[in-house]
Amino acid sequence: MKDVSENNETLTPEIVVIGGGPGGYEAALVAAHTGANVTLIEEHGVGGSAVLTDVVPSKTLIASADLMGRITEGAQLGITLGEPHEDTAINVDFQLVNERLRNLVKQQSRDIRTGLESAGVTVIEGRGRLIDNTTVEVTDSTGATQQISATYILLAVGCHPRELPTAAPDGKRILNWTQLYQLDEVPEELIVVGSGVTGAEFASAYNGLGSKVTLISSRDRVLPGEDEDAASTLERVFARRGVTVMARSRAEGARYTDSGDGVIVSLSDGTEVRGSHVLIAVGSIPNTENLGLEAAGVHVQDSGHIKVDRVSRTSVHNIYAAGDCTGVFPLASVAAKQGRTAVAHMLGDTVRPLRVHKVAANIFTSPEIANVGISEADIAEGKVQAESAMISLPTNPRAKMMSVQDGFIKIFSRKDSGTVLGGVVVGPRASELIYPLTLAVDRKITVDEMADTFTIYPSLSGSIAEVARRLHHTTED
Secondary structure, rough: OOOHHHHHHHHHEEEEEOOOOOOHHHHHHHHHHHOOOOEEOOOOOOOOOOOOOOOHHHHHHHHHHHHHHHHHHHHHOOOOOOOOOOOOOOOOOOOHHHHHHOOOOOOHOOOOOOOOOOHOEEEOOOOEEEEOOOOEEEEEEEEEEEEEEEEEEEEOOOOOOOOOOOOOOOOOEEEEEOOOHHHOOOOEEEEOOOOOHHHHHHHHHHHOOOOOOEEEEOOOOOOOOOOOOHHHHHHHHHHHHHOOOEEOOOOEEEEEOOOOOEEEEEEEOOEEEEEEEEOOOOOOEOOHHHHHHHHHHHEEOOOOOOOOOOOOOOOOOEEEEOOOHHOOOOOOHHHEEEEEEEEHHHOOOOOOOOOOHHHHEEEEOEEEEEEEOOOOOHHOOOOEEEEEEEEEEOOOOOHHOOOOOOEEEEEEEEOOOOEEEEEEEEEEEHHHHEEEEHHHHOOOOHHHHHHOOOOOHEEEHHHHHHHHHHOOOOOOO
16 A cells, blocks of 8 residues: 655645545535645536435425425415315326426536536546555546546545345336436335335325325334434324325335236235335445455445544545445535545644534425434433423414424423533424524524524424423522
8 A cells, every 4th residue: 555645745635536426526626725636536427326316306306296285285275276165186297397307407417517627626527446545546438447646535435225136126117216207107106115214205205296105114113213203293194195104014025016017015924015116215335345445445334334533534544535435424414514524634724523413404204304413312311411392383373374284393402501402393394494403502502592582473483492491491490
């Protein structure tokens, strides 16, 4: 293995980024703006899976489902599309929905590439792999190769869908989440295998678009890793909207029906579930195979994820990693933060390491589920001395005006000081409502300070202040 010369530290750093997702392109932009020579290598398109096959297309699809849901429920607000008191069918041009999101994906990828090149980043289309800790080999689509020398290397190679060997996706009726956007019609009966974030989001979206959805969960509930109150709320909504949840059911495989116009999912107990399509959403695998990690001396965990420290550095001092390939947190925002942190550490800039307990996350179901900081389970297990308070969102005056039927706001605060340690929001645009709680966690704001801050009346955020007031400690306490 080569060593990075000390003399290189006084020269303009040569930074090579493998992977053009949020962790890679954010890092490349930051590094270029500091004057470093930056080369970004991406095989499938700038933006990575977050832009091309995951976050951007899925949330665009969800936006269409959300609009349809609001129109469907408009009668509660006195709004109909046809004659008064008549049932009005709402049609989905699913080919147009998917065409729109595919065009948006291409536009977003082009915009990111333009921004990179405008900043001075050299973008190379191809697959990168490590030869050693200072050399990256790039293979383009024709098989031609070139080698690039680097002072520092950032690995941001992402992940791909985990597959069941007995349910290999074909992009027609047996699908993974990257293949959904090629369909021309809404699946009549969609079976979703997997009750984590991806499975729950797509089950919610396709239910909103008109599919008859069956969700198969190997666990005892939907979203087993999330707040229990939030998961219970979503399950109630699913039940009301006609989503069938099969808990404690493990899928063994999927096959076509004899007629070829549907699928059959086999469960471990012998049960068979029939539908028109099946989505396999059983996790992901990091894209670290054949990356040359062993040759460069980079340590990899048993799961295939690259082991990194709090500044995104691997076991090799000049090689860093960011994003889903590290297994730290499968969020685009975290990947971007890891990439920026890596560049700051490489270049000797001020470094603020990633603090995972301050990361806000959102699940784009209907209703949305957002959280930050500690959880109810942390309190129950005695990991932290804290208390919680919760308000049902439908009791909020603005929510009543909007005909919001489901949701809540929950805050966790430290017992002695009242410092906000975390929170959960379930409701429309929870991804926006979680921000004041994230700010409170990050800046160690107390519940009394939140309660004393003005909110708009009427507003959904008014309930955040109200929950904070419920956690107030008197001086006698």
